[in-house]
Amino acid sequence: MITILETSALNTVQDLGRPGYRNLGVGTSGVMDALALRVGNILLGNPVDDACIELQTYPFVLRFDAPASLAVTGIDAAIEIDGRTILPWMVETVAAGQVLRVGPPKTGARGYICIAGGIEVPVVLGSRSTQLRGGFGGLDGRPLEAGDTLQTTGATLDVSGYGALPPAAVLDTVACGDDAKVIHLRAMPATDYELFTPESRQRLWDTPWRITPQSNRVGYRLSGAPLELHHRVELRSYGVIAGIVQVPPAGEPIVQLADANTVGGYPRIATVIEADLWRLAQARIGTRIRFHECSFAEGVAAMRPVDAYLDDLRMMVDRYRTSARCRAGIRSGDRA
The missing domain is CATH 2.40.100.10 (Cyclophilin-like)
Incomplete structure (x- = not known):
């Protein structure tokens, strides 16, 4: 579980949206920057449509009430865990009680806090996205407020410290x-x-x-x-x-x-x-x-480089995690 300690207006839980209901007057919603969410979920080994927190206003501060692995994508900003600076687009693992703070971005506008295992809010019409105009989805269909709690799986990765080149540096x-x-x-x-x-x-x-x-x-x-x-x-x-x-x-x-x-x-x-x-x-x-x-x-044709970027990232993450597990196994065998 995570607890929101500080937030400004219009920060919400979002995923890739709820397509297929426009004939009923229900918009797709979902993250504004779908590429940033996809990158975060790939880094964490999540299903591509796992929900995240979309940040539009800053600062944003939350406390992890259980261990978790996370990545902040979408922006270049001052990001800290218990006062220790971490990099955007990188995987970090935190202990229970640690506090994440995301300051105003130097570049970009919308940040995405992605967590291993995703964020557990009710699925409404096939999505966890917040639909602010309709007042449903996400957390009670509204922006996040200080004191709110969000359920997570408590999943942590066995390795961290790796990340992705931002799309703007590649595409x-x-x-x-x-x-x-x-x-x-x-x-x-x-x-x-x-x-x-x-x-x-x-x-x-x-x-x-x-x-x-x-x-x-x-x-x-x-x-x-x-x-x-x-x-x-x-x-x-x-x-x-x-x-x-x-x-x-x-x-x-x-x-x-x-x-x-x-x-x-x-x-x-x-x-x-x-x-x-x-x-x-x-x-x-x-x-x-x-x-x-x-x-x-x-x-x-312009989507091909985007798809190739995501495919290369999946391959890099898989190879890095496999290599790290192998190295850990060798060290463990040496100690035995």
Whole structure:
């Protein structure tokens, strides 16, 4: 079991989400940065969809009331166990009574505390994810609060001290130019792309859009020169998924994210490809982003390096743990 000692708003229990219920009006939810959760669960030998704690605000402090192995992924931040600094993206094992503190990130926006064996909260519609708008899942359908306790399996790994290179250090993206502070995202023209004027279509790709404070897990509202339609249109409602870029009447885009509505009716100008959604999830309020046009085939192909990165990580973890167990067995045999 773990006990939350300090937390700010909107930190929740999440897993990879609950697909398959959008026809009932239930959004997918789940972590914003699915790649960071997958990495954490691979490092710990967990099933890929085990639940974690998603951090959006800091500092966050918890106490382990039983031994545990853990990894903090998604961000580069000041992370401490009983005042001892540990690295992100690394596996650590703690004893009962030890305290983990995660400070504000130096890079990235959302951190993920992954624990061996996952976090045990009730499964609702096939997922442990918190659905804040519906008030279900996670811990009573709400953000975590100081004093909350979460059940864990108490599992610990026989080896620790290994980790992963962050995805940003491994996965290539589109050319970044000279401004490293701009996040570059590949996107495909969407169904209603041709409804926009040629000038607006070009502006979509040329504008460094700023993420406004009116942004959350539902979607990022972007600030920039408005995008204009050839003429006003009335669209039938359609299904919405993470990555769709909608344009409301004011002309400033909204990128739908993990807690997106199940249906929408604003014109769709583009869709951020799945391979780049984790980059968007780690963008902070005020950050500027640039869209770069890609084809459907290029969007599908962009997932191959992501899958290869995860496959290589699984192989590394398996080899490291096997090697460490062999070394431990040799040392034990020498003592005998």
